[in-house]
Amino acid sequence: MSAAPAYSEDKGGSAGPGEPEYGHDPASGGIFSSDYKRHDDLKEMLDTNKDSLKLEAMKRIVAMIARGKNASDLFPAVVKNVACKNIEDPNQLIRASALRVLSSIRVPIIVPIMMLAIKEAASDMSPYVRKTAAHAIPKLYSLDSDQKDQLIEVIEKLLADKTTLVAGSVVMAFEEVCPERIDLIHKNYRKLCNLLIDVEEWGQVVIISMLTRYARTQFLSPTQNESLLEENAEKAFYGSEEDEAKGAGSEETAAAALPARKPYVMDPDHRLLLRNTKPLLQSRSAAVVMAVAQLYFHLAPKAEVGVIAKALVRLLRSHSEVQYVVLQNVATMSIKRRGMFEPYLKSFYIRSTDPTQIKILKLEVLTNLANETNIPTVLREFQTYIRSMDKDFVAATIQAIGRCATNIGRVRDTCLNGLVQLLSNRDELVVAESVVVIKKLLQMQPAQHGEIIKHLAKLTDNIQVPMARASILWLIGEYCEHVPRIAPDVLRKMAKSFTAEEDIVKLQVINLAAKLYLTNSKQTKLLTQYVLSLAKYDQNYDIRDRARFTRQLIVPSEQGGALSRHAKKLFLAPKPAPVLESSFKDRDHFQLGSLSHLLNAKATGYQELPDWPEEAPDPSVRNVEVPEWTKCSNREKRKEKEKPFYSDSEGESGPTESADSDPESESESDSKSSSESGSGESSSESDNEDQDEDEEKGRGSESEQSEEDDKRKTKKKVPEGKGEASSSDEGSDSSSSSSESEMTSESEEEQLEPASWRRKTPPSSKSAPATKEISLLDLEDFTPPSVQPVSPPAIVSTSLAADLEGLTLTDSTLVPSLLSPVSGIGRQELLHRVAGEGLAVDYTFSRQPFSGDPHMVSVHIHFSNSSDTPIKGLHVGTPKLPAGISIQEFPEIESLAPGESATAVMGINFCDSTQAANFQLCTQTRQFYVSIQPPVGELMAPVFMSENEFKKEQGKLMGMNEITEKLMLPDTCRSDHIVVQKVTATANLGRVPCGTSDEYRFAGRTLTGGSLVLLTLDARPAGAAQLTVNSEKMVIGTMLVKDVIQALTQ
């Protein structure tokens, strides 16, 4: 290709921006060898109707602009195209590219056009285009910062976006344009927390670090409590009791009065953030793991920070650059939270192949982690390091030993002895470093160590490293009374070599001379004067200054300065021992994982990590508005009189959720409901109790009502076929009914009947139940939520058919027995009578909750004996089950006479998978291997929820958890009831009332895992339809989509 030669031409050229652009860009030759002429092609390409050509043309232009080229002659063509045509192109990718091109043009004239384009793209249908809009915001901001206010509006709008694609990009734009506008985050906080796990990695990093800052401004410190407890435990205890007694409302006043006594209760939103970020510690991206780690370090209570250690240690296996950054952060963390990394001590052991910079960081961490118990192992490890070939590393190790010795008194002597041994090392660097460290150690306990000092004094002949020489001189001077005979001799030698010494050594020689003069002036007077005279004419002014100063101090003159009398005090004052500190101490005032932390200096654009607030700002700001309840106002008022802290949003959604959520998701929904309610009530427990009461009442009324409904229905049915109705009732009540297959056919008819009845009923009777319901509730003052599924305002206002469907459905979900006739699949054969030697076994899924274990699917097994001998002792033999699947056997059937049949119920926990449960069916004489494979639709149980709730849950299950399929509904199943019937026959789901016609919603939970399965069928007039299933269990979702489509299209 032409690229290579073009490259070699440029290789030598420098890249001054002023030079012609041809020269400094190595790629220009390759890609656009005839750029100027090609501009015409680009213009032409932009004008064509072909998507691919347009796309390519624009990509090229972006490439040119990105390399700082002048694309201004293309400007009109681009703007004409882009602004006018492509931004409205039906293809979302073209719209996005157009915006990318437009926003890359760095020409001030187009600011208004760009602004318009961004605004338009921000409300585009396609999330990809909206993402591009978010990317364009910082570009425009850097072009013209005056647009800030308008851009903030766009950011605010995009922050509200619910798709994962947009979230990362818009937070990035937020951080670049208006990081101080923390108020924009409030409303989106919970959504961001919930979306986080599905956002792409880069977005995750940005969002997490932004949320760390946010949390620091909005929540209380989780550690404040601990310190308080330590300080005055009694008071804290007392305070907490008091608060509990007082309840939530008074808490704030109490807090204002006695801020110190307030017990710490973690804000549920704070908890939400910690909970939702934790799984990301498992991310493959080191950046994400680090981001979560710093979030936990800065925000989590002490007890919980530990979880990050394991993940950080894992990163040490990564590339050396990653190790470098991680170790820096671990070093800082290990000072504050030593215990966290102690179990991983061995992971920080150093290998000879590590790069030096990594070795030194690991050493730092090891030193920080050393304590009384592990110091022997650490020291033994250090000993091997000292023998390393990497001398810089050895020096660092000696420093580390010194630090261990100062921190841990028990090993001080051992360390000192070890270091003294090192003094005979052949490597001068090692010796020098040891001297420096020994000097520091000796200062702590000089008296016992005269020998060491003597030994050091001898070293002055050999050691040339200035720092070490200076250290020895200082030591001798300082402790000259311990070595009275050697000190003057050392001074003599030093005086001789004074002129050849390094500056720091010279200073110490003067120092030594002065000290000796003061203690032993007889022997050293002349020497001192000699040294001072030499120093007086030194080239370095520091030394000259020092000499002049010292002379004035120690040598008595006529003027007899007042100071000279105190010379002894000045020079020989006892000096505090130095503290050997880690260079990573207090680095945690920078946000961990940030560039500033790494450099230990504030980088441009660094956002300070704020301190925890004294008092938490109002948490209700994070509440998201939910559409208002139509009639709630007066009721709310009344409610407020009774319970002042009852917030309306809670009334809206909380209780219903907790009512039908199963125990597993309870905690979650609890926190959700309370987080939605917010407004600072911490005694939500008592509130919940109230709600429970209300719920019960509500439920009671509903069931009453549904009974009424039933009666009405049965009455209606009676003339048409009394037998049918009664049999269906029977079938649903006593599940052991033997005529299951008949029942299904009946139920189909049944399904038809109510529908036709529905159509025929006059409107007055339709609205009657709804209005009655509300008035009834008003009278008894029920909480609105319990009524919601029966008559939410949306339903009241929309078409009558939907209205009544909502009602019938509520019935069926509330009274599960009513649902069972809809049991989707008829009998399935388990054992054919030929294979079973006369024993025929069938099974059906009854769709009733299995009494023993709610996680089990209850399966009805029908035995019939067509042989002519009785079959005895029917039971389940040793099942061989795949992992997770378990079986609750049916009680043994003792005997089955010829021609007779029997039914038994067994429960199978399929563990939310469609794997077959294989087991043996044993009679007294034979064993039959059988297997039951559940259709995916049987692995769930219906739940009922309101439309709002449904939408909310669906919002949480986007992205990977959403499966959408298009289908054509055949003419035969376009009516409501057939669709509903077919769906419910395929899957054991509950219908969710729905405001719009042509849209069907169903909800259920998987039996074992309790994950939500939400199914939406959007039928369009011509028969086209779209089926969406949202579920965490994607396998179930995918299979369900298939099954439902099959059921609907056949």
Place this chain on the structure above:
Amino acid sequence: MIHSLFLINSSGDIFLEKHWKSVVSRSVCDYFFEAQERATEAENVPPVIPTPHHYLLSVYRHKIFFVAVIQTEVPPLFVIEFLHRVVDTFQDYFGVCSEPVIKDNVVVVYEVLEEMLDNGFPLATESNILKELIKPPTILRTVVNTITGSTNVGDQLPTGQLSVVPWRRTGVKYTNNEAYFDVIEEIDAIIDKSGSTITAEIQGVIDSCVKLTGMPDLTLSFMNPRLLDDVSFHPCVRFKRWESERILSFIPPDGNFRLLSYHVSAQNLVAIPVYVKHNISFRDSSSLGRFEITVGPKQTMGKTIEGVTVTSQMPKGVLNMSLTPSQGTHTFDPVTKMLSWDVGKINPQKLPSLKGTMSLQAGASKPDENPTINLQFKIQQLAISGLKVNRLDMYGEKYKPFKGIKYMTKAGKFQVRT
């Protein structure tokens, strides 16, 4: 965020530069060269270098420095992770990532870099999406492009960007549907002088090569998932499922990818499959030293140890070595003082050994330090932790894929101190 990128080879030439915002003069790299000089060795160049107006973040891979220039506060790992991703992408596109290859494919390199970042913020980093946007070069395509003057830019619209599973292309088709999983475990260990283990850990990865048609949904379960102490996943793995059932459930990316990496903690005793007997001694008086190493199998679960190589950095005082191996070949580089011995297979009946003398600098005293021995080896068909894949199931597609699982144990950072 990321302002510019410079690629610098080992001789200090900037051979490629790319700017996403405005052009930053390449003189900014002078600071980098200074640091490089100070560091003496390439791997000791600090990954983050502050300069008055910029910050330089670099990674060193394949003998190339990838230097990113940033101007404002960015989490350093964010940039480093991205740079590594760039290198991985190049490797994925061109097979190898080296200076000549990058120069040969400079066009594709620019196009890829352009798509990876938008205004300095990562845009498309998933290899599957990138390949949809910009086709990797093949010989045929290069020829066609040169003749017709077209580019590698894909003429299809990249729909992958819009999908809910961004790591997977849509419309994948294969005639042979196959899925291979390699369970590779590496033993990191430090063995002390006397042969006792100071620290040992197992780091494992599951590398996959999945070539399946359509949108398969796979689940992979283990016989003993409790073994895995710390795991990190490819984004395709559903975390909740793992949390609740310890099953890996995922829609795989197309082609090669790392499904998960895990760690088997030190608490479970790690079986060390080899031992090294060594006797390295220097004598004060003579200028000769004795050198002897023997490698033998220890806990190998009946498998043979292959591909054994022993390397050791000898002290500076060693001038030369005269050694005789009982098997394999050895070399000693008198300049770098690096001894390496390619042993090959270990035959338990006849243990390989390397014996001989070292000649030391005359007159100099004996070196203080003893060399460390680094060991490399491979054991096929064995995961040393005992991890076993139970089964692989596929949902969502009708055909029967061909499934294969391979186990291998390797030495990671395996050091024997002497």
